[in-house]
Amino acid sequence: xxxxxxxxxxxxxxxxxxxxxxxxxxxxxxxxxxxxxxxxxxxxxxxxxxxxxxxxxxxxxxxxxxxxxxxxxxxxxxxxxxxxxxxxxxxxxxxxxxxxxxxxxxxxxxxxxx
Amino acid sequence: xxxxxxxxxxxxxxxxxxxxxxxxxxxxxxxxxxxxxxxxxxxxxxxxxxxxxxxxxxxxxxxxxxxxxxxxxxxxxxxxxxxxxxxxxxxxxxxxxxxxxxxxxxxxxxxxx
Numbered sequence: 001x002x003x004x005x006x007x008x009x010x011x012x013x014x015x016x017x018x019x020x021x022x023x024x025x026x027x028x029x030x031x032x033x034x035x036x037x038x039x040x041x042x043x044x045x046x047x048x049x050x051x052x053x054x055x056x057x058x059x060x061x062x063x064x065x066x067x068x069x070x071x072x073x074x075x076x077x078x079x080x081x082x083x084x085x086x087x088x089x090x091x092x093x094x095x096x097x098x099x100x101x102x103x104x105x106x107x108x109x110x111x112x113x114x
Numbered sequence: 115x116x117x118x119x120x121x122x123x124x125x126x127x128x129x130x131x132x133x134x135x136x137x138x139x140x141x142x143x144x145x146x147x148x149x150x151x152x153x154x155x156x157x158x159x160x161x162x163x164x165x166x167x168x169x170x171x172x173x174x175x176x177x178x179x180x181x182x183x184x185x186x187x188x189x190x191x192x193x194x195x196x197x198x199x200x201x202x203x204x205x206x207x208x209x210x211x212x213x214x215x216x217x218x219x220x221x222x223x224x225x226x227x
Contacts, residue, residue, distance in 0.1 A: 004157075031213075033214070035215075040123075040219070040220075041219050041220070042118075042120075042204050042206075042217030042218050042219050042220050043158070043204070043215075043217045044217070045214040045215065045216070048213055048214065055213065056213060056214065059214070091157070091158065093158075098211075098213060100146070100208050100211075100212060100213055100214070100215060101146055101148070101163055101165055102160075103160065103215070105150075105157040105158040105159070106157055107156065107157040108157060
């Protein structure tokens with residue numbers, strides 16, 4: 001596609017529910033990144049992939065968070081047993097292989113946990 | 115590890131006035147530095163970046179930033195702002211050729227007529 005696409009744009013869920021956030025990167029982009037941005041703060045790194053391989057997951061806050069990219073294209077970030085503190089904007093970005101200096105961000109998914 | 119501090123959370127400025135957004139970073143290794151902009155209801159967009167070479171970098175819409183290694187700063191400036199520059203600006207750093215950006219907390223710029 002023309003840009004990085006994220007869905008849903010908004011997600012409201014109840015505490016304890018699982019959510020899955022989707023990212024469709026720019027066609028041909030090998031690297032895919034997930035960031036989380038709490039209200040009033042800058043984005044924080046969560047994890048990143050090259051192709052289908054998860055290269056770094058050091059930013060995932062706990063084991064309720066997981067991400068996959070099974071075919072090296074679309075990625076899903078899953079949060080299990082959501083808590084109110086998980087409420088944030090979740091941002092996906094993609095780039096050609098490892099080119100952090102040329103990241104393209106999607107519009108994000110705004111997650112609200114009630 | 116790297117860290118970024120944006121000293122001003124909000125900067126009100128009148129149209130056609132100059133603006134400076136301050137950014138200081140901390141790192142023990144060589145870094146790449148970036149400024150991203152987020153317009154209302156849009157995603158993050160790269161404004162400009164420093165990788166190597168000339169310490170003064172410019173964007174296509176009149177912004178410039180200067181890498182100052184001795185002061186570990188990368189301040190963003192524009193000599194004359196427009197209403198359309200109203201946005202949130204984020205400074206970011208990564209170690210050279212690294213794979214994860216560390217962002218500052220952002221500076222909201224509100225341009226008043």
